[in-house]
Amino acid sequence: MSNNARITSNFSIPPTVSPALILGTATVLGVLVFLLKFLLPKCQISKGQEPVSVSSKQTEYVTTFPPSQRSLLGDILGNVSCVPGTDDPTALAHNVLDLNADYRHADPSKLVFTGFSVGEIHALGSFPDYAKLSGVPLPTPIPDFDLAKALARPFRPFRWAYHQTMSLKKLEPDYWIEIENTYVERIKQRQAIYAKHGKDVLKALPGSELACKEIMEMALQFVCTRYPRQFQLVDGNRTLVNHILHTRDDLTKKDPLLVLLDNIPEDFCMMLRDPTTGIYCFRAGIICSSVGWYLGDKMGLGMPAIHKTVPDYKEKMEFSMDRFFTKMPTDKPIQRGSWAFEIGEPLYLPAHDPEFNNRNHQEQSLRPEDISLRVDWQTLRRLPLSGAVVFNFKALFTPITEFRNERYVPSLILKVLSEGNEAILKYKSTWHVEHVVKPTLAEYERYQKENGLMEENWEPETLAESPFFPGWEEKWKLSTGC
Ligand SMILES: *[C@@H]1O[C@H](CO)[C@@H](O)[C@H](O)[C@H]1NC(C)=O
Numbered sequence: 001m002s003n004n005a006r007i008t009s010n011f012s013i014p015p016t017v018s019p020a021l022i023l024g025t026a027t028v029l030g031v032l033v034f035l036l037k038f039l040l041p042k043c044q045i046s047k048g049q050e051p052v053s054v055s056s057k058q059t060e061y062v063t064t065f066p067p068s069q070r071s072l073l074g075d076i077l078g079n080v081s082c083v084p085g086t087d088d089p090t091a092l093a094h095n096v097l098d099l100n101a102d103y104r105h106a107d108p109s110k111l112v113f114t115g116f117s118v119g120e121i122h123a124l125g126s127f128p129d130y131a132k133l134s135g136v137p138l139p140t141p142i143p144d145f146d147l148a149k150a151l152a153r154p155f156r157p158f159r160w161a162y163h164q165t166m167s168l169k170k171l172e173p174d175y176w177i178e179i180e181n182t183y184v185e186r187i188k189q190r191q192a193i194y195a196k197h198g199k200d201v202l203k204a205l206p207g208s209e210l211a212c213k214e215i216m217e218m219a220l221q222f223v224c225t226r227y228p229r230q231f232q233l234v235d236g237n238r239t240l241v242n243h244i245l246h247t248r249d250d251l252t253k254k255d256p257l258l259v260l261l262d263n264i265p266e267d268f269c270m271m272l273r274d275p276t277t278g279i280y281c282f283r284a285g286i287i288c289s290s291v292g293w294y295l296g297d298k299m300g301l302g303m304p305a306i307h308k309t310v311p312d313y314k315e316k317m318e319f320s321m322d323r324f325f326t327k328m329p330t331d332k333p334i335q336r337g338s339w340a341f342e343i344g345e346p347l348y349l350p351a352h353d354p355e356f357n358n359r360n361h362q363e364q365s366l367r368p369e370d371i372s373l374r375v376d377w378q379t380l381r382r383l384p385l386s387g388a389v390v391f392n393f394k395a396l397f398t399p400i401t402e403f404r405n406e407r408y409v410p411s412l413i414l415k416v417l418s419e420g421n422e423a424i425l426k427y428k429s430t431w432h433v434e435h436v437v438k439p440t441l442a443e444y445e446r447y448q449k450e451n452g453l454m455e456e457n458w459e460p461e462t463l464a465e466s467p468f469f470p471g472w473e474e475k476w477k478l479s480t481g482c
């Protein structure tokens, strides 16, 4: 796909073709459950790990650290002298910063759990080369990016049979963060959600200062590289200029999470390592697009407490999950989509919101055009300096009427809705729209068979183009006017 595919000429966007990029709903739970089911068992098997007792697990985590990126320091800093960090786990375990400690006021000899000393972190300063530090390249620039015509790609992350393939993919470095034509509206919507819900959607606990600064700098470095006409760092990287919103942010004064809120329409959830247990806890984030839960309710919790409502988590998943977090390297970020069907385009819908009860009944007056597929496109990566494991999400809405001419998509979804795992379908609350979605998809399936878009005897299976579908690029380019 050339980058120019996103750039468009004079076509206007048909109003029905707008997989709006809303901020990510992607529930943290969804991401994690997914990881648990697919990635984790694999990691364990490949490393030949035997289940171990609780007490030895805990001891092990306290001295288990992620692969360190410190060896790259020489390249970046030259021979600037400062108190050196270490790669030695025992030294690290003895001198690592407390969970609550603010690195800005810590002794330069103290260590971040990534092995860097506080002195080294200070020497790196603002906006170090995160591509080099993380091993994930910066994106390809799109110098003539046209925001008004930009659409997110048409993700249809449906799989059959569910256990057959891993939908977890390597992150495509060009698509860590995507800006598209709902940008201005989405930023305003997120700012309004924050104005109303405050700390329930945006919060940073003590000790997350480095992680917050780092995620902000990485995100800005990304968008300034990818969309050079839209975002610019000036004044020795002290000021961000947003040419879409015509705003300037003083990065030396403004809270990093607020800089993200005002410029990047995606959610960020940051997990940091608790040195007393070696387990990762939710310590900072912005989540304006959660459905069924909200940030304020989960803040500060470790993975087991976050997942206490997930069936079988403790028995079957806790060990694998914690283990995955302790080891995840910075240069192996991953991406995936999770899906749900919604009435309208709800972005922020915690379980206590009265509208959430819509899920408990089947509205008879509902029409196909009232229902959208919501895809939460999610990425997971570790930051190289703070070591935070960061999920970021964006929610994309597509009216289900779009599927009529998307080859195999109606049949595949129908199969999943009819024969998929009951617990998963319940978790996704598909029942409240099924009475409309299923007959609509059945009609589209007939249409596709009659019009040669699919074979009469096609057996639903995960598409080779997954998470897309045959012909998606043409449709997407047409929509963006290429
Ligand atoms: C280290 O830095 C000093 C001055 O800052 C310079 O003269 C010297 O050549 C540098 N040494 C190396 C090995 O780069």
Ligand SMILES: *[C@@H]1O[C@H](CO)[C@@H](O)[C@H](O)[C@H]1NC(C)=O
Binding pocket: 126, 127, 128, 221, 233, 236, 237
């Ligand atoms: C500003 O940040 C860029 C990377 O985003 C870096 O290459 C450059 O050296 C920085 N400039 C200053 C003055 O720090």
